[in-house]
Amino acid sequence: MEISTKILEQTESYFQEKLDQFGTTVKGLDWNSETAQSIRFEQLTNLLKKEHENTFSLCDYGCGYGDYFGYLQEKGYHCKYTGMDLVQDSVSCARQKYGQNPDALFVQGVKLQETYDYIVESGIFNIKGTVKEEEWEKYVIGILEEFNSHAKKGFAFNCLTKYSDAEYMKDHLYYADPLFYFDYVKKFFSRNAALLHDYELYDFTIIVRK
Numbered sequence: 001m002e003i004s005t006k007i008l009e010q011t012e013s014y015f016q017e018k019l020d021q022f023g024t025t026v027k028g029l030d031w032n033s034e035t036a037q038s039i040r041f042e043q044l045t046n047l048l049k050k051e052h053e054n055t056f057s058l059c060d061y062g063c064g065y066g067d068y069f070g071y072l073q074e075k076g077y078h079c080k081y082t083g084m085d086l087v088q089d090s091v092s093c094a095r096q097k098y099g100q101n102p103d104a105l106f107v108q109g110v111k112l113q114e115t116y117d118y119i120v121e122s123g124i125f126n127i128k129g130t131v132k133e134e135e136w137e138k139y140v141i142g143i144l145e146e147f148n149s150h151a152k153k154g155f156a157f158n159c160l161t162k163y164s165d166a167e168y169m170k171d172h173l174y175y176a177d178p179l180f181y182f183d184y185v186k187k188f189f190s191r192n193a194a195l196l197h198d199y200e201l202y203d204f205t206i207i208v209r210k
């Protein structure tokens, strides 16, 4: 799948600006707080429930500063972690933070080159900017198709939810319909899927197990 150059350019400059403005902090990743970042990690980690004793490979797509690697280590998981990000400066920050660990590899890019046991993303589908809703939806589906073809055991992703309070919703953000995506993954990817929408943030997570 070819990812739209216009979308990638817009996304790259958005996150580069955040990094320039706020430095290597959660605000530089456009998150509100470390707590919110960590709650999202906790939801994604439901994908890995059965892997506590095992070593597995995982790609964190849109890894930012690689904080999910730190989270997994803290929780006692053993994985060969690959963090990928569009923004070269974010990848450099991630390397500085975690690159000394032989189990962590960071690459700049958007094209999945290998297969992994698991793929996760947190926060890459939220900033649609000026892109039309239908076009953004195609972009999201295109990336999910890539996850599906490059993940051997499963993948997990999050999106902002359309069940957000109207007064806080912003035009440049994409609020996905969780039921549409749940239905999509059930129909086209796997019968073993879970929709998690019970963790307070204006956000949902879908877990797909092969």
Ligand SMILES: C[S@@+](CC[C@H](N)C(=O)[O-])C[C@H]1O[C@@H](n2cnc3c(N)ncnc32)[C@H](O)[C@@H]1O
Residues within 6 Å of the ligand: 011, 012, 015, 029, 030, 031, 037, 061, 062, 063, 064, 065, 066, 067, 068, 084, 085, 086, 087, 090, 109, 110, 121, 122, 123, 124
């Ligand atoms: C909201 S931040 C979250 C970073 C990290 N997942 C975390 O939770 O700490 C989203 C990150 O995804 C990256 N990103 C967005 N779209 C991407 C794409 N299509 N391919 C690769 N990286 C992408 C951005 O550069 C940014 O670093």
